[in-house]
Amino acid sequence: xxxxxxxxxxxxxxxxxxxxxxxxxxxxxxxxxxxxxxxxxxxxxxxxxxxxxxxxxxxxxxxxxxxxxxxxxxxxxxxxxxxxxxxxxxxxxxxxxxxxxxxxxxxxxxxxxxxxxxxxxxxxxxxxxxxxxxxxxxxxxxxxxxxxxxxxxxxxxxxxxxxxxxxxxxxxxxxxxxxxxxxxxxxxxxxxxxxxxxxxxxxxxxxxxxxxxxxxxxxxxxxxxxxxxxxxxxxxxxxxxxxxxxxxxxxxxxxxxxxxxxxxxxxxxxxxxxxxxxxxxx
Amino acid sequence: xxxxxxxxxxxxxxxxxxxxxxxxxxxxxxxxxxxxxxxxxxxxxxxxxxxxxxxxxxxxxxxxxxxxxxxxxxxxxxxxxxxxxxxxxxxxxxxxxxxxxxxxxxxxxxxxxxxxxxxxxxxxxxxxxxxxxxxxxxxxxxxxxxxxxxxxxxxxxxxxxxxxxxxxxxxxxxxxxxxxxxxxxxxxxxxxxxxxxxxxxxxxxxxxxxxxxxxxxxxxxxxxxxxxxxxxxxxxxxxxxxxxxxxxxxxxxxxxxxxxxxxxxxxxxxxxxxxxxxxxxxxxxxxxxxxxxxxxx
Numbered sequence: 001x002x003x004x005x006x007x008x009x010x011x012x013x014x015x016x017x018x019x020x021x022x023x024x025x026x027x028x029x030x031x032x033x034x035x036x037x038x039x040x041x042x043x044x045x046x047x048x049x050x051x052x053x054x055x056x057x058x059x060x061x062x063x064x065x066x067x068x069x070x071x072x073x074x075x076x077x078x079x080x081x082x083x084x085x086x087x088x089x090x091x092x093x094x095x096x097x098x099x100x101x102x103x104x105x106x107x108x109x110x111x112x113x114x115x116x117x118x119x120x121x122x123x124x125x126x127x128x129x130x131x132x133x134x135x136x137x138x139x140x141x142x143x144x145x146x147x148x149x150x151x152x153x154x155x156x157x158x159x160x161x162x163x164x165x166x167x168x169x170x171x172x173x174x175x176x177x178x179x180x181x182x183x184x185x186x187x188x189x190x191x192x193x194x195x196x197x198x199x200x201x202x203x204x205x206x207x208x209x210x211x212x213x214x215x216x217x218x219x220x221x222x223x224x225x226x227x228x229x230x231x232x233x234x235x236x237x238x239x240x241x242x243x244x245x246x247x248x249x250x251x252x253x254x255x256x257x258x259x260x261x262x263x264x265x266x267x268x269x270x271x272x273x274x275x276x277x278x279x280x281x282x
Numbered sequence: 283x284x285x286x287x288x289x290x291x292x293x294x295x296x297x298x299x300x301x302x303x304x305x306x307x308x309x310x311x312x313x314x315x316x317x318x319x320x321x322x323x324x325x326x327x328x329x330x331x332x333x334x335x336x337x338x339x340x341x342x343x344x345x346x347x348x349x350x351x352x353x354x355x356x357x358x359x360x361x362x363x364x365x366x367x368x369x370x371x372x373x374x375x376x377x378x379x380x381x382x383x384x385x386x387x388x389x390x391x392x393x394x395x396x397x398x399x400x401x402x403x404x405x406x407x408x409x410x411x412x413x414x415x416x417x418x419x420x421x422x423x424x425x426x427x428x429x430x431x432x433x434x435x436x437x438x439x440x441x442x443x444x445x446x447x448x449x450x451x452x453x454x455x456x457x458x459x460x461x462x463x464x465x466x467x468x469x470x471x472x473x474x475x476x477x478x479x480x481x482x483x484x485x486x487x488x489x490x491x492x493x494x495x496x497x498x499x500x501x502x503x504x505x506x507x508x509x510x511x512x513x514x515x516x517x518x519x520x521x522x523x524x525x526x527x528x529x530x531x532x533x534x535x536x537x538x539x540x541x542x543x544x545x546x547x548x549x550x551x552x553x554x555x556x557x558x559x560x561x562x563x564x565x566x567x568x569x570x571x572x573x574x575x576x577x578x579x
Contacts, residue, residue: 004474008474012375018375021372022368029406087298091302107568107569110568115564116556117504118502126550127315178295179294205399206398206399206400207399233505240509255405258401
């Protein structure tokens with residue numbers, strides 16, 4: 001009889017233990033990146049390009065990688081939004097709730113979302129060879145755009161699916177077309193879309209495998225689409241594999257910058273949802 | 283005027299339909315593209331030779347993928363074996379037991395874990411996990427280990443898939459109607475008995491689907507695993523051996539392979555392999571998850 005209470009206690013302790021373990025991992029990761037990165041951090045790192053002999057521990061910073069990452073992700077996010085926003089509204093407003101196409105489309109995007117970025121990289125590389133492109137900013141933008149579209153669509157669709165049916169019906173009953181109804185819907189889910197965008201951008205900026213063969217790596221900031229571009233994740237990766245301690249330290253500094261960017265995007269995303277939801281009907 | 287509005291509506295619909303179709307077709311284009319690129323190596327060697335041979339000498343034209351396949355499978359198995367119990371217990375705790383105040387602290391922590399890029403996990407792995415294995419853990423079992431091992435890959439990967447698993451599990455568990463729990467509690471069952479025999483049993487197929495989804499995520503993880511798993515093209519014999527998963531193989535050899543068309547085809551075959559497995563796993567689990575979503579809502 002009392003066995004079930006013992007079992008209850010046992011599993012409750014186990015569960016609290018598991019939750020503590022998860023929290024411990026978060027603290028350990030953030031702490032190790034912060035403590036290692038902070039020591040190597042300086043303004044030079046963020047605002048200077050790699051100088052001569054940077055990779056044997058001489059002076060300079062990784063502005064090239066920060067700029068490259070921002071260029072690629074900025075352009076990809078803009079292109080990705082151009083495709084994803086119409087798709088999301090098509091799925092949720094134009095198509096009926098039980099539409100076969102919408103079902104298949106959602107599964108297709110889920111699958112695309114699940115495909116590893118290294119496969120995107122390999123595929124992007126074949127496209128680039130097909131069009132005769134070398135590793136370049138453009139190549140990186142193409143791959144990251146392909147990679148970010150399913151992430152955008154999937155996360156925005158989640159938001160759009162919570163649109164109250166009544167609002168759409170009310171808009172139709174006033175004689176609005178579906179296209180005009182989108183404007184009404186947009187007001188409802190704009191904060192959600194903003195959040196989804198920021199979180200997706202955060203994922204894209206940290207992706208290393210996709211840009212590895214497509215964007216290349218360089219010590220300068222690209223001035224045209226056909227020049228190669230460095231990226232932050234690759235800056236971390238390459239510098240960490242160096243045997244020289246000073247260079248490794250810079251990898252930690254770059255890791256810290258990347259972590260801060262990603263966490264800022266994440267926090268900003270949550271803040272927008274919480275703060276700007278006043279138009280939302282519950 | 284009226285007509286212009288309707289025409290605009292139709293035109294926009296057409297454009298949106300095209301965009302939707304084009305972006306969906308990307309799955310097919312990707313598969314075909316990778317297949318065409320790997321065709322030379324598929325024409326020359328049988329599938330069995332490629333997958334079951336363990337001799338990897340690209341310069342001599344020997345492409346045995348077995349070490350990489352085994353490396354991928356083992357790292358994934360270790361990751362899943364560690365992550366599933368922890369994330370299931372955490373998910374149950376957060377949904378069935380924890381007070382809202384606790385959730386308020388744990389959810390943002392999970393968000394952070396989900397947001398961190400894989401290269402950061404790799405850095406963390408080299409800073410903490412690798413030294414821990416080579417200095418503390420491995421000496422108790424084997425004579426020498428660099429720490430860059432299958433186990434390190436598995437641990438890092440396990441932590442990486444934690445947030446995905448926890449959020450999928452939580453979604454499934456909260457989809458179980460409260461009445462079922464109340465009925466069970468009113469019959470004198472404890473909370474854990476209710477969880478075990480009512481809640482978990484109800485969503486069991488969904489939990490399995492979530493695990494399959496996590497497996498497919500783990501299979502393709504590249505940079506973090508590459509940084510900690512040692513990368514030796516041999517079949518690992520223990521968890522303290524280095525291993526070389528497929529994504530790491532592709533990432534490490536991309537630059538040099540251009541000179542050898544057959545080598546490139548072999549690496550494309552590796553990407554195709556990854557693509558097909560992930561595609562299948564994703565399809566199966568998503569279809570199951572959609573079914574479950576329909577039964578409860």
